Amino acid sequence: MLSNSLKTRIALTAMVLTLMLTMLLSGGAAFAAQLPNFPYHSIDVLPIDRAKFLAGQKIDFEVELKDLGTIKSVEVLINYNPAEKFFGKAPVVKLAAGVSSYRIDQVSFAKPGPVNVIVNVLTEQGAASREVNYTVVADKAQKLAKNVILFVGDGMSLQARQMARILSKGLTEGKYHDLLEMEKMSNLALVTTSGMDSLVTDSANSASAYATGSKSAVNAMGIYPNSTGDPLDDPKVENIIELAKRSRGMATGIVSTANITDATPAAMVAHTRRRSEQNFIAASMLDPEHRPDVILGGGSQHFLPKSVPGSKRSDDRNLVEEFKSQGYTFAGNKTELNQIQNSAKVLGLFQLDNMNVYIDREVTKNPAVLGSFTDQPTLMDMTKQAINVLSKNQNGFFLMVEGACIDKQLHTVDWERATYDTIEMDKAIGIAKEFAKKNNDTLIIVVADHAHSASITGTYHELDGKTGRQAVRTYAEAGFPTFEDKNKDGFPDNPAPAVTLAIQYANHPEYYEDYKFNPEPIAPAIKSGSKTIANPKKDANGDLNSSKLPDTETQEVHTADDVPLTADGPGAEYFRGIMDNTEVFFGMVRALGLDAVK
Structure with missing residues (x-):
C-alpha cells in the first residue's frame, strides 16, 4: 500500500510532467518547477484538515487559492478521484487575480473511513499542492436513545458549578450536604474549547462545534469561513437539528434565557459568518429544513416589524405572525406559556432582548430593572413546556436548553447573578431527569461552551470592621459562607448574607470591587474617550482593581480553560476523559443512531 504522502508526490509529479510535456510540444518557454515555500494558506481547503463528519452529513466543499499569480489549472482529488466524479457534481470554478475559488455545494461522504483530499495547482510560476485528511464515521450506541436533551451553561466553568453547589446545597465541616443535579450523572469528561482560528473561543463558534461536529471561527456558526466579505456565503455544514429532521423526522427545540437569536441557540439552526446577523437568523428559523x-x-x-416600538428589524416583516401561519402557538409571558396544552409547535418570546436574570425576575423584582416584563417564565417553566410539546413526536426529539446569563453576568463580574442562574439551570436539569426516568430512552448532556476566569478565594465579611480587600478571608480565617435556604427550594433566601464568597477574576477591565451584592445589574467599566475606566456607579467606595486587559475591553472575557461535561442515559458512555468540543456532536448522533445517508 502506498502512503498518502507518497501518493501526493506521485500525483503532483504526474501533473507537472504533463504540463512540461504540453509546453514542449507546443514550443512553450522553459517551465519553473514546483513553487518553493508557498504560504501554507495560499491553498485553503474547507472543510479544514482533520475535520470529522457523520456519513451522509451534508457539507459545502470549497478550495480557495490566494495570491498564487495567474492560475492555469486546478485539480482536486478526493481519495485520488477527481472531486467532480467523487461527488457526482460539477464544481463552480472562479479564477481571479487575488482569490480564486473551486466549490461544490451540498455534498457528503457516504461511507465511513478516511478521506484524503489533494489540491494541485498550476500557475505561470510553477506548481503548488496541498493535502488534507478527513474522518467519516457512522457509529451507533449499543443501546440507542430516542431523545437527546443538551444543556449548555454558557460560560459555566468548573468554578461556576462549584459556586452554585455552595449556595444551593451548602456544606458543613467541609462536606457538602448534596450535589447538584448536573453532578449526579453517570459520566464525566473534560472538554477542550478552542476554535479553528483562536485559542479562546466565543459562544457562536463553540456552540457551532456542538451543533455540527466541525470547528469554526470566532463569531461564526454552521460554516467554515472563506475569505469573502459576505457573511452568508461561507461553506455550510449540516447541523444537529437539520440532521434530526431530515433523517428521522424528529421534533426539535431551542430554549434560552438569552435573546433566542443569540449565539448558542442560533448555532443550533443558522449558517452565518457573523453572529450579529440576528434579523437574518430570526427569519432563518422559518426555513423548513x-x-x-x-x-x-x-x-x-428581531421578530417584530420595525414599526413596533423596540423592534430592531429594518423591514416590515412580522415573524411572529409568520410563525402563527405555520401553526405555532405564541406566548408572550409566563401565564400564556403555562396555559398551552395541546400545541405541537410553540413560539415564546418573553423580552425584547435577553430575559432578565433569576435574581431580578424572582428575588428582587425591581420594576426599574424589569420594566413592563414582569411575567417572564423561569428556565424550569420553559424546559417543562418544551419537553411536554416535543415528546408528542413518536420519532423522538432533540432539545437544546441554554442557561445563557451565567456567561453574561460573569462578563460583568456579577458572580451572584451568575450563580443563581446556574442554580436555575440545575433545577431545569432536574425536570429533564424526571422525564428521562419514565422510559430510560433519553440522553441528557450538561456542558459549558467555554469558561470564565472567576475563582473562589475564600469568604468575605465585615463583622470585625474590616472592609474591602482587607476583609477577604483566606485559609483558616475563611470559614464558611452563611447562605440560608429556609424554604428548601435550592435558591438562597438572600444573595447578601453576613458572610459571603470572595470571588476574584483573572482577566477583567479596570473596575471597583467592594465584594457586595449589587441590587441592580451594573456594568463594571465604561468608555471614556479611547480609554476604558472603572464605572463610578459600580462599587465606587470599593477597591480599584487595575485592568488586566487592553482598553478595547469593557468586560471580563472568556478563558481557554477546559470545561466539565456530565451525561446520563443511553449513549452517555461515549463521554469520558479529555474530549474535543466537536465530539459532543458525535456523541449525540451516535446515541440517536442517526442515518444521514438516507
Missing part, C-alpha cells in the same frame, strides 16, 4: 418546533426565550425585537 431547520425550523424548530419549540422556540422559547427572549429577543422579540
Whole structure:
C-alpha cells in the first residue's frame, strides 16, 4: 500500500510532467518547477484538515487559492478521484487575480473511513499542492436513545458549578450536604474549547462545534469561513437539528434565557459568518429544513416589524405572525406559556432582548430593572413546556436548553447573578431527569461552551470592621459562607448574607470591587474617550482593581480553560476523559443512531 504522502508526490509529479510535456510540444518557454515555500494558506481547503463528519452529513466543499499569480489549472482529488466524479457534481470554478475559488455545494461522504483530499495547482510560476485528511464515521450506541436533551451553561466553568453547589446545597465541616443535579450523572469528561482560528473561543463558534461536529471561527456558526466579505456565503455544514429532521423526522427545540437569536441557540439552526446577523437568523428559523418546533426565550425585537416600538428589524416583516401561519402557538409571558396544552409547535418570546436574570425576575423584582416584563417564565417553566410539546413526536426529539446569563453576568463580574442562574439551570436539569426516568430512552448532556476566569478565594465579611480587600478571608480565617435556604427550594433566601464568597477574576477591565451584592445589574467599566475606566456607579467606595486587559475591553472575557461535561442515559458512555468540543456532536448522533445517508 502506498502512503498518502507518497501518493501526493506521485500525483503532483504526474501533473507537472504533463504540463512540461504540453509546453514542449507546443514550443512553450522553459517551465519553473514546483513553487518553493508557498504560504501554507495560499491553498485553503474547507472543510479544514482533520475535520470529522457523520456519513451522509451534508457539507459545502470549497478550495480557495490566494495570491498564487495567474492560475492555469486546478485539480482536486478526493481519495485520488477527481472531486467532480467523487461527488457526482460539477464544481463552480472562479479564477481571479487575488482569490480564486473551486466549490461544490451540498455534498457528503457516504461511507465511513478516511478521506484524503489533494489540491494541485498550476500557475505561470510553477506548481503548488496541498493535502488534507478527513474522518467519516457512522457509529451507533449499543443501546440507542430516542431523545437527546443538551444543556449548555454558557460560560459555566468548573468554578461556576462549584459556586452554585455552595449556595444551593451548602456544606458543613467541609462536606457538602448534596450535589447538584448536573453532578449526579453517570459520566464525566473534560472538554477542550478552542476554535479553528483562536485559542479562546466565543459562544457562536463553540456552540457551532456542538451543533455540527466541525470547528469554526470566532463569531461564526454552521460554516467554515472563506475569505469573502459576505457573511452568508461561507461553506455550510449540516447541523444537529437539520440532521434530526431530515433523517428521522424528529421534533426539535431551542430554549434560552438569552435573546433566542443569540449565539448558542442560533448555532443550533443558522449558517452565518457573523453572529450579529440576528434579523437574518430570526427569519432563518422559518426555513423548513431547520425550523424548530419549540422556540422559547427572549429577543422579540428581531421578530417584530420595525414599526413596533423596540423592534430592531429594518423591514416590515412580522415573524411572529409568520410563525402563527405555520401553526405555532405564541406566548408572550409566563401565564400564556403555562396555559398551552395541546400545541405541537410553540413560539415564546418573553423580552425584547435577553430575559432578565433569576435574581431580578424572582428575588428582587425591581420594576426599574424589569420594566413592563414582569411575567417572564423561569428556565424550569420553559424546559417543562418544551419537553411536554416535543415528546408528542413518536420519532423522538432533540432539545437544546441554554442557561445563557451565567456567561453574561460573569462578563460583568456579577458572580451572584451568575450563580443563581446556574442554580436555575440545575433545577431545569432536574425536570429533564424526571422525564428521562419514565422510559430510560433519553440522553441528557450538561456542558459549558467555554469558561470564565472567576475563582473562589475564600469568604468575605465585615463583622470585625474590616472592609474591602482587607476583609477577604483566606485559609483558616475563611470559614464558611452563611447562605440560608429556609424554604428548601435550592435558591438562597438572600444573595447578601453576613458572610459571603470572595470571588476574584483573572482577566477583567479596570473596575471597583467592594465584594457586595449589587441590587441592580451594573456594568463594571465604561468608555471614556479611547480609554476604558472603572464605572463610578459600580462599587465606587470599593477597591480599584487595575485592568488586566487592553482598553478595547469593557468586560471580563472568556478563558481557554477546559470545561466539565456530565451525561446520563443511553449513549452517555461515549463521554469520558479529555474530549474535543466537536465530539459532543458525535456523541449525540451516535446515541440517536442517526442515518444521514438516507
